[in-house]
Amino acid sequence: RGFTLVELLVVIAIIATLIGLLLPAVQAAREAARRMACQNNLRQLCLAVQNHENTKRFFPPSAAAVAEAGKSPWSGQALILPYLEGDSLFKRIDFTKPYSDQANKDLFPPNGVAAQRVDTLICPSEPNARAVLDSATQLPKHFPLNYGLNTGAYFVYDPVTKSAGGGAFAPFTRLKPTTFTDGLSKTLAISEVKAFTPRCQDVLAMPTKAPDSPMAIAGLMGPNWSVDGGHTEWVCGRTLHIGFTTTFPPNTLVPYDKDGMTYDVDISSTREAVLPAAATYAAVTSRSHHAGVVNAALMDGSVRTIRSEIDSTTWQALGSRAGGENVAVPD
16 A cells, blocks of 8 residues: 555654754764865975975065065965975966066966965865956956964064064064974964955054954954955965964954944054055954864974864964963864
8 A cells, every 4th residue: 555644744754854863964074074174284284384494494484575665575375385286386476576566467367376276275164265356357366265374473574673573474584493492383383264354454553562352453443444355365475365363362253343244354554564664463363164163283283173262372372483481282
């Protein structure tokens, strides 16, 4: 005999229950695989940084090559391309010119270096892994990234004194292993960031002392605002695009309320030597699409999963290369 309606409904209910039980497990397994792939990207990036040091005898600067007023420098990520199987891209770059110089004709559309996706720079969990389009031509102009260089706690660079922050990477500065007196195994190298981060830049009123909480700088938001302008250009040596600072712990909400919306914002006083007389202070937070954590690599190449609840003092201590802190690295 055939199924009765009641039996059919029971079978459907059982199947629906099984799907309801299995789907979260499948999703969790997929996210675990993405997290492992993300960690592998960080290992590859750290290995590239180490190979750069082995070859050049210094670690790559966060912002490199030419710096001219009003023009942007190249990123540290661009400098390690040869060690990421990106030698063909690397050879297309003219490092004698600023990255934003239009004379660097191979950079921009229609076949620009800046618009190329570098797979090792993209986390598998990033939902916005897409090119930035040129507003005039609608051709791909830039590509974002998900792995930022540690440029310090808050102070990044002063073009007048040529002094730089205390992070693992610094603009226009060739750091050597001997400068890491805290130890390579206790210094953050690279951590996750979200692509297309809301950002405010050229906020010249930012304090020179690191804020204790996001609310301390909430009133400064607004100037040079972009709803999705941060971490969108892997070639650009500005911390807002290719770095992070340890001002606030990972995934801290830095709120900016505008037009009835609350945005989670990165903020910078200026753009590393673009304004030649102004120092750069930046609160650029490490964020990820992994719930409650970020993946981060230390300068010795080890990779850790850092909880969002990490003590801010510990996070900032891990961000310094020579702060003298006695800090335990989270397992």
